Amino acid sequence: MKLSEAKAQFISSWGAFGTQWGINRTMAQIHALLLISPDPITQDTIMAELNISRGNVNMNTRELIDWGLVDRVLIPGERKEFFSAEKDIWKVATQIIKERKKRELDPMLKLLGQLEKIDGQAKDRDVKQFTETIAGIRKFGNQADKVLDVMIRAEENWFTGTLLKFFK
Amino acid sequence: MKLSEAKAQFISSWGAFGTQWGINRTMAQIHALLLISPDPITQDTIMAELNISRGNVNMNTRELIDWGLVDRVLIPGERKEFFSAEKDIWKVATQIIKERKKRELDPMLKLLGQLEKIDGQAKDRDVKQFTETIAGIRKFGNQADKVLDVMIRAEENWFTGTLLKFFK
DNA sequence: ATTTATTTTCAATAAGTTTTGAAAATTCAA
DNA sequence: TTGAATTTTCAAAACTTATTGAAAATAAAT
CATH class of the missing domain: 1.10.10.10 (Winged helix-like DNA-binding domain superfamily/Winged helix DNA-binding domain)
Incomplete structure (x- = not known):
């Protein structure tokens, strides 16, 4: 070609x-x-x-x-x-992750935090399903947040950066 | 609220x-x-x-x-x-990852594989930068592919699934 | 077999997004 | 300064994508 x-x-x-x-x-x-x-x-x-x-x-x-x-x-x-x-693809990826996290994930987690406080009987099926869904997404989102932070910091930190070379 | x-x-x-x-x-x-x-x-x-x-x-x-x-x-x-x-957010996430991987990542990696074979002198700056970029993205993509496979299989496999509960 | 409920399709239209290009603003040099 | 080169802006136009709604197809009941 x-x-x-x-x-x-x-x-x-x-x-x-x-x-x-x-x-x-x-x-x-x-x-x-x-x-x-x-x-x-x-x-x-x-x-x-x-x-x-x-x-x-x-x-x-x-x-x-x-x-x-x-x-x-x-x-x-x-x-x-x-x-x-920037030509280093790993840096490109972490930069994109960093930005999307800041622009999208963080605001979403903030919103979910607000939505968890609902008036109403917790035994009500609707209320229950709603709060469970929100809590589930929030928990998942928080874990993702942590994992991504590790990735981002790996790029900025010498020691993990060195470890990372084996992975790259 | x-x-x-x-x-x-x-x-x-x-x-x-x-x-x-x-x-x-x-x-x-x-x-x-x-x-x-x-x-x-x-x-x-x-x-x-x-x-x-x-x-x-x-x-x-x-x-x-x-x-x-x-x-x-x-x-x-x-x-x-x-x-x-499906209400289990972890399952929702792995399902989305599975589909996007199949629909987007896999075809992209296939394409990059084809683009790596270039006619021309490897010492030519243009050729060099092109092949290096493609190789870099491909390597990164392949690693991501592997990591995502682990995530997907974790959901489908009892043992890793059990381990995963500590993480969830 | 016919009627009735329900789902599916898809051409037309609406809504949303991207791109253009020319005018305005800025920057640099003489 | 003034003028030429360059960059930026943004309203209008082009393009892309999503939505409607009514007609066609399908499925169930009588």
Whole structure:
């Protein structure tokens, strides 16, 4: 397979994969392009490679920066801004986990905590099923929270990081 | 907080949460409603509770059944079909993991396998970055695959299941 | 076999999301 | 400063996905 063909295939599939996970197709494609680019690239390169508008590139690179997956890079002597993605996949994964946890899991757990205090007779079937469901999800969510924290800290901590190399 | 208020809040949040994960809002809401319903309920009840059309209920309950999260229940003497959701959150989670793994992770790993064979000089920076990225994602994906298999099998296996109770 | 209840399908429509592109804002150099 | 290069914004348009609802299909009862 030729490189150009493989690149196109990867970018397109990564985009499709992203949409299944609630990530904007273009954002995923830009990320894919940056992952396989050995050097930082400009807005114009992204526009040309993916055939998308300047505004679109601008919005989605910003979003990728917000997620901590991409950096703006200043190249001495160059007027334009360049973009570069974190290439270590383990770091990419922990960064995504960290963000989704903060944006989604933590608020959900907070909400569930509030929903557990219900007026009404605990013997009432409806009340019982409701509180049990909420408690079950909360317990599961809290465990997931802890497991994810371990993963995230593993990346930031030298000792576990070293252990992790055997796993990676 | 009153039960009715808490229910509405839970269903609505579960739906919003779902959309962030690439799951149709209505499907997530129906799932939420079934999770907190002590007894199986009919299409009409779902229509009334969520204010949605019959066709919508029909499509989304089918999808939930496909995902293995909901069952059709026949109640003796009743003409209508009833629906009931698996209530054990751990089982719900492993079922979702199992399905997403099958539908998304496995095909992605297959694709990455194909993309690793690239014509071209391995010293070429472009080729090098591409193959390294693909290899990195593939390695990570394979590890995730293994970890998820352990989780899934834990649910299906008595011994690990017993161990798991300490964790749950 | 016919009627009645119930479920399923799917074209049309509505709702939601993403993308464009041109104007405004910003940045840098002369 | 002023002007050119570059980035950002955001209303309008394009595209995608979800929902409706009525007709067709199926299943059960008489």
